[in-house]
Amino acid sequence: MGNLARFAAVNTKIMSIESQFLTSKDYKNLLEQKTVVDAARYLKNNTAYGEVLANIDPGQVHRGYLESLVKHRMLDNIDKISHYFTGDYRKFINTLFAKYEIGELKAIARAVYNGSDLKPFRNSVFIGKYSKVDEEKLFSAKYIRDVIAAFEGTVFWKYLEPLLNNNIKENLFRFEMVLDASYYEILQKQWEKLDKQDVKVLERAQGIIADLLNLQWIYRGIKFFKLSPEELLNYTIHLGSRLDSGFIKQLCYSKSLEEFFELAAQTGYSFLFKNDETTDIFMGRRIERHMFYELRSVERNNPMTIITAFAYTIYTEIEVRDLISIIEIIRYGIPAAEAQKYLIRNLNEGA
Amino acid sequence: MSVEKMKVICVIGSNNDIDRAAQMVVLNGSIHMLNAMSELNNNCLELKASEDNINALQELVDVKPYVSNADFTEDEKIIKSFHEVLDMKQEIVTSYIDPEFDYRGIIEDLKKSYEHVKNTVESIGKLTEEIRLKQIQISNLQYARSDGLDIGSLLKMKHFDFEMMTLTREKYKKLKLNYENIPAVVIHLGVVDDMDVIGVMTPTEFRADAERILTSLNVMKLDIPKGYAGNTENVMKTLGIEINHAKKEIEELKKTAGASENQYRELIRKAYTMLMLERKIEYVKAEMALGKKLFFMFGFIPDGQVEQFKQQLKDSLKDEVIVLTEAVENRKYGHSPPTKLINNILFKPFETLVMMYGIPNYNEKDPTPFFAITYMLLFGAMFGDVGQGFIILIGGLLLKYMMKNDSFGGILSSLGISSIFFGLLYGSVFGNEDIIPHLLISPMENINTMLISAVVLGILLINISYIYSLINLYKRHDLEEGLFGREGLTGFLFFWTIVLLIGDSVLKVFGIPTAVYIVILGALLLIMVVKQPLAHLLQGRKELYEESAGDYYLEAGFGVVETILSVVSNIVSFIRVGAFALNHVGLYIAFATMAEMVSSRAVGVLILILGNILIIGLEGLVVFIQGLRLEYYELFSKYYSGYGIPYKPVQLYGYED
Structure with missing residues (x-):
């Protein structure tokens, strides 16, 4: 199938969905709301989130519930897009769900590890969406190993099984690292089945993401985790990255933070490390923001490719994260003037 | 020949009777459960405030869903291992079901008996596990063997540890990238399921370092046997011998256990039957709602079963019970009633083909009878042949009685009969038209007649489907579609105007000028375009459109084009019925000509036989599909929605979901 035939309809659909993104004005208005209920009411009456809030009384909404509703809309929209595709392309779009499922899974594993109640996680939106895991089994887990056992027979099993193997203690850290790595392996395996041109743009876009995440990982590994260079390297992502693997290896083997800096x-990513106290706090946000601009430029230069759909999921993810931050800002009474620091979207620019 | 009438049944009884009531549901086997909580929330339970009902009304204030804490895993394990040790098949024996049964008691009995065979079961379990491990070891060793590694001596080394492991291809790349920094020798042994298999030799001194790095590569260690001497080949052989020993031992154990078999046989069957019943009871209870003293249960029940079930409940429950039934028509919310089709033996098999498209809605007319008759007609007309039809008939009967495939066997045999009937009309036996005289027509000599009658047949069938559609729309009280829609009255008139227009211009029957037809068609199209505002006006509703007027007219505009195209193409589509009847003869002529061309008579006969097989197989299939196509696209799309829910009563056999 030619790319024009494959993408003409879906990219138009995506454009129409993207037009429903919150505007900067929505952001500002939301930040002015006094309570979570007010925010929910604003979302219901003034934005496209009205769809998921239609049958819900904003008075009943609390933070966790609102978050799951917002995520639900994200899932619905990605689902809608996946219906425009067939075969390997549809499978690829579905693979993107794995990322969000893994995100939620890590939160659940952390709760299991800390022995907290799993009930609040029961309305996790993405759990099972990609892996089709047995949710009953997952939510009745008492230990990390029960969480792992729940995934027997799913795509993640191949990656998780070694955690139970050979009496090596299965711990939270390894669980998280293994799942994160598995996403990139699954993603890559699926995208290799797409057309050459699509693989090229995906490598370009994902490469930037991989670079950013690798730099963040190595930096944190050296500064906080004190891991050996070999381990650092083994947990990096090699996925169309612009920095070649030799250079990444060099980074891992830096003897000190100074050498790393x-x-x-x-690299083109020096903006991440300002070497002051802001580095650690804002690194995540800087990465997201950079990703946003880079994706926009890749998208603009490659119309009629898979990148439009891929980028859409990332944009939605950014909006959902911002929205969750806004809800928290309201909930914990942080002054609106300070809010910008916690948001990915730059409110001082146009939408 | 219709959709079975359903009633909603509501049972309110004392919590003491909850198990009994659930059991009645399972044994009765005709109740399609509804979730009681959502019923109570959505549909007001209409209870008259009388003495009898006062308790129930009070309870309604505070009802909770039933929470199951039944856990059958242990019972299941015992029953399963019993079956395995005694080599018995798991089967439900209905005669063991006793309404007065005590499930726990039976399981206790079983557990006591289990003590006697416990040792045997455990030994068998241990041996089976041993066999499984050794089999894995053998398959792991295979990688080492193909690389010529000598496992015996590798494992004997004093200052080196040898291990085998798998890791994902990505991680293997990382290992290679950083090989110089890893304190171990790594040998690549192969690739399985997209995973790399490696052998790793580590100096014991660096063991901890190597372990840490390998762990971060997320390796999966493979089990290899320790303490065996000799090369890999020999170790594998030894393992094989050990496995055989263990297998023999299991046989022995089973034999000794078998001696006491008869003693337990009945108990085990009973326990299994009860377990299955108990599981179904839990399933039923999970749908119930509980008050402080009373339970609430809802379900759909076929009209004819209501009285019997009521009586059963009243007879066997100890305490007071309230049974309410409600006509499904009064339901405003919640699930629409499930569809149970009732058809006679002749039409029943065709339900499968109808269901392939969809299950009729509860309020829809069951299309199966019409489908069955027309489908047989279409198939026969396209594939009319006494001999080949007979073979299809035989095939169908074989399927039905020998292989117990009722639906497909039934369909094939009906189609075979229809084919024979049309074969007589066409005078065709195994493609040959000279053996018997045709009773009605010989297709090849009357090509035009065949094609025209096909179209006439099509017009007739489309007419009937319009009538079906009108009935369905009337039942649904759909004014907009019924009067002005494409499948409603206006569409029907449009269809007839087109038919008359074509008929008149070809045959000149009435001699009405074409312009008149065009005007009528235009007027009808206009009505279809403005169907929604028109219907809303008639109903006296304020807003004329359900969406914006612009969107509505855009859609309606496309609708016009589609209507014109589809009416014409629907009619023309039926030409294929005639065409395939001709095609059938044509294909035979091709084979007959080939048979005549060869010199040997034997080969000629062989070609004819092969040709007939090909015609039955290939053309039979094509005609089967083309017939379905006509039914689904030309007819079903007019009158049949197929959005129904299948009727799935709780029964001891079978699965709800």
Whole structure:
């Protein structure tokens, strides 16, 4: 199938869905709301989130519930897009769900590890969406190993099974690392089945993401986790990355943070490391924001490719994250003037 | 020949009777459960405030869903291992079901008996596990063997540890990238299921370092046997021998257990039957709602079963019970009633083909009879042949009685009979038209007649489907579609005007000028375009459109084009019935000509036989599909929605979901 035939309809659909994104004005208005209920009412009456809130009384909404509703809309929209595709392309779009499922799973595993109640996680939106895991089994887990056992027979099993193997203690850290890595392997395996041109743009876009995440990982590994260079390297992502693997290896083997900063300064990503107290706090946000602009440019230069759908999921993810931040900002009474620091979207620019 | 009438049944009884009531539901086997909580929330339960009902009314204030805490895993395990040790098949024996049964008691009995065979079961379990492990070891060793590694001596090394493991291809790349920094020798042994298999030799001194790095590569260690001498080949052989020993041992154990078999046989069957019943009871209870003293249960029940079930409940429940029934027509919310089709033996098999398209809605007329008759007609007309039809008939009967495939066997045999009937009309036996005289027509000599009659047949069938559609729309009280829609009255008139227009211009029967037809068609199209505002006006509703007027007219505009195209193409589509009847003869002529061309008579006969097989197989299939196509696209799309829910009563056999 030619790319025009494959993408003409879906990309138009995506454009129409993207037109429903919150505007900067919506952001500002939301930040002015006094309570979560007010915010829910605003979303219901003034934005496209009215769809998921239609049958819900904003007075009944609390933070966790609102978050899950917002995520639900994200899932519905990605689902809608996947219906425009067939075969390997549809499978690829479905693979994107794995990322969000893994995100929720890690939160659940953390709760299991801390022995907290799993009930609040029962309305997790993405659990099972990609893996088709047995939710009953998952939510009755007492230990990490029960969580892992729930995934027997799913796509994640191949990656999780070694955690139970050979009496190595299965711990939260490994669980999280293994799942994160599995996403990129699953993603790559699926996208190799797409057309060459699509693979090229995906590698370009995902490569930037991989670079950013690798830099963040190595930086944190050196600074906080004190891991050996070999381990650091083994947990990096190699996925169309612009930095070649030799350079990444060099980064991992930096003897000190200073040496790491020197090396990082040679890349196009030096903005991540301002070497002041803001580095750690804002790194995540800087990464997201950079990703947003880079994706926009890749998308603009490659019309009629899979990148439009891929980028859409990331944009929605950014909006959902911002929205959740806004809800928290309201909930914990942080002054609106400070809010910008916690948001990915830059409110001082146009939408 | 219709959709079975359903009633909603509501049972309110004392909590003491909850198990009994659930059991009645399972044994009765005709109740399609509804979730009581959602029923109570959505549909007001109409209870008259009388003495009898006062308790129930009070309870309604505070009802909770039933929470099951039944856990059958242990019972299941015992029953299953019993079956395995005694080599018995799991089967439900209905005669063991006793309404007065005590499930726990039976399981206790069983557990006591289990003590006697416990040792045997455990030994068998241990041996089976041993066999499984050794089989895995053998398959792991295979990788080492193909690389010529000598496992015996590798494992004997004093200052080196040898291990085998798998890891994903991505991680293997990382290992290679950083090989110089890893304190171990790595040998690549192969690839399975997209995973790399490696052998790793580590100096014991660096063991901890290597372990840490390998762990971060998320390796999966493979089990290899320790303590065996000799090369890999020999170790594998030894393992094989050990497995055989263990297998023999299991046989022995089973034999000794078998001696006491008869003692337990009945108990085990009973326990299994009860377990299955108990599981179904839990399923029923899960749909109930509980008050402090009373339970509430809802379900759909076929009209004819209501009285019997009521009586059963009243007879066997100890305490007071309230049974309410309600006509499904009064339901405003919740699930629409399930569809149970009632058809006679002749039409029943065709339900499968109808269901392939969809299950009729509860309020819809069951299309199966019409489908069955027309489908047989279409198939026969396209594939009319006494001999080949006979073979299809035989095939169908074989399927039905030998292989117990009722639906498909039934369909094939009906189609075979229809084919024979048309074969007589066409005078065709195994493609040959000279053996018997045709009773009605010989297709090849009357090509035009065949094609025209096909179209006439089509017009007739389309007419009937319009009538079906009108009935369905009337039942649904759909004014907009019924009067002005494409499948409603206006569409029907439009269809007839087109038929008359074509008929008149070809045959000149009435001699009405074409312009008149065009005007009528235009007027009808206009009505269809403005169907929604028109219907809303008639109903006296304020807003004329359900969406914006612009969107509505855009859609309606496309609708016009589609209507014109589809009416014409629907009619023309039926030409294929005639065409395939001709095609059938044509295909035979091709084979007959080939048979005549060869010199040997034997080969000629062989070609004819092969040709007939090909015609039955290939053309039979094509005609089968083309017939379905006509039914689904030309007819079903007019009058049949197929959005129904299948009727799935709780029964001891079978599965609800």
